[in-house]
Amino acid sequence: MNLPISIGVLDETSENENRVTLVPEDTKRLVSNNVDVYVQSGAGTKAGFLDSDYASSGAKVLGTRVEVITKSDLLVMLGRPDSSDLSSMKPNTTVVGQIYPLRYQSLLQDLANAKLRVYSLELLPRTTRAQSMDVLSSQSAVAGYRAAIIGAFHSPRLMPMLTTAAGTVKPANVLVIGAGVAGLMAIATAKRLGASVTAYDVRKAAGDDVRSLGAKFLEVGVNAEGAGGYARELTEEEKKKEKELLEAAIISADLLITAAGVPGKKAPRVVNAETISRMKKGSVIVDTMAESGGNCELTQEGRIIEKNGVKIIGSINPQSEAPINASQMYSRNMISFISILIDKDGKFVDPEKDDLLSSSMICTDGKLTFPPPKKESEKK
Numbered sequence: 138m139n140l141p142i143s144i145g146v147l148d149e150t151s152e153n154e155n156r157v158t159l160v161p162e163d164t165k166r167l168v169s170n171n172v173d174v175y176v177q178s179g180a181g182t183k184a185g186f187l188d189s190d191y192a193s194s195g196a197k198v199l200g201t202r203v204e205v206i207t208k209s210d211l212l213v214m215l216g217r218p219d220s221s222d223l224s225s226m227k228p229n230t231t232v233v234g235q236i237y238p239l240r241y242q243s244l245l246q247d248l249a250n251a252k253l254r255v256y257s258l259e260l261l262p263r264t265t266r267a268q269s270m271d272v273l274s275s276q277s278a279v280a281g282y283r284a285a286i287i288g289a290f291h292s293p294r295l296m297p298m299l300t301t302a303a304g305t306v307k308p309a310n311v312l313v314i315g316a317g318v319a320g321l322m323a324i325a326t327a328k329r330l331g332a333s334v335t336a337y338d339v340r341k342a343a344g345d346d347v348r349s350l351g352a353k354f355l356e357v358g359v360n361a362e363g364a365g366g367y368a369r370e371l372t373e374e375e376k377k378k379e380k381e382l383l384e385a386a387i388i389s390a391d392l393l394i395t396a397a398g399v400p401g402k403k404a405p406r407v408v409n410a411e412t413i414s415r416m417k418k419g420s421v422i423v424d425t426m427a428e429s430g431g432n433c434e435l436t437q438e439g440r441i442i443e444k445n446g447v448k449i450i451g452s453i454n455p456q457s458e459a460p461i462n463a464s465q466m467y468s469r470n471m472i473s474f475i476s477i478l479i480d481k482d483g484k485f486v487d488p489e490k491d492d493l494l495s496s497s498m499i500c501t502d503g504k505l506t507f508p509p510p511k512k513e514s515e516k517k
Contacts, residue, residue: 143173145209148180155183155460160468161194168195184460228252249500260497269473275466281322283455288392288423297331308333312390315397316343357382393422395432404429418446427451
């Protein structure tokens with residue numbers, strides 16, 4: 138008789154992180170399927186989930202991080218292991234999180250040397266089968282919502298049009314750059330607040346999504362749609378054209394939300410210091426890409442600064458500011474991934490037999506598997 142696979146949930150150690158990987162409701166589902174779940178005491182507290190909630194779900198709450206690590210065959214995380222965690226991990230332990238191997242390259246060899254099998258969820262392909270485990274989409278939706286709320290909070294202007302005895306107040310002009318999941322949620326939220334919203338994306342196809350939300354789409358004659366529906370990097374000529382046509386829209390905005398990203402690469406620089414100096418006094422910029430280098434030249438990661446009367450907010454982990462729902466969404470994504478990672482007999486699935494597993498695996502058996510080798514069709 139095979140022993141059940143044990144899953145460990147750790148308290149996230151990243152600064153400003155309030156989310157938890159698995160919520161009690163989903164923990165209960167795992168336990169009901171004969172899976173042992175170990176939860177580090179306090180792991181869910183900042184997200185509103187108490188140790189007693191996990192205990193009621195059937196999980197075993199342990200006092201220390203090391204206890205959870207040593208008892209677990211599978212560790213599920215929001216981010217990546219700390220270097221101090223590696224010495225406690227058994228060889229062949231499976232780790233699932235958001236590793237961002239291009240951003241944290243120094244960690245990759247350490248993970249391989251520890252003989253771990255590591256999956257990075259942000260590497261999952263954008264396919265129908267992978268939708269239910271798409272952590273980028275679920276967490277970006279929360280980040281986009283928070284960006285609009287943060288911008289409205291810091292703006293000295295009201296968002297909606299108001300007709301009062303004192304006259305009519307015009308709606309705020311909101312410009313969203315980047316119409317991926319985060320940008321679209323920011324657009325929808327700003328519209329609900331009553332603002333006049335315009336959006337821009339290098340992918341021309343994004344215009345239909347923007348207009349479906351009742352916002353205007355800024356046409357600049359550039360179409361940079363890359364593989365999988367994501368944006369690609371612009372050429373120098375495209376960057377010049379984009380800059381010229383975007384400046385007028387940026388200068389007239391009361392609130393600018395930037396959410397332009399290229400998967401696995403530094404955030405593209407979209408707004409320079411000279412353009413910011415021409416924005417209206419009292420304008421606000423919320424840069425959701427601050428952790429990836431920022432879309433704005435003056436953005437400072439994790440800080441709110443003011444330049445020439447313009448407030449620039451370098452948001453870090455805005456999804457963690459709504460930790461209850463963000464955790465619930467991430468937890469469902471993780472459960473979906475676990476469903477393909479572990480078979481009905483309680484064994485780990487061979488990653489070579491599943492394209493989602495092979496595409497998201499970064500190391501196994503002491504060897505790095507990232508980046509994956511190119512297919513013949515991609516070599517041409």
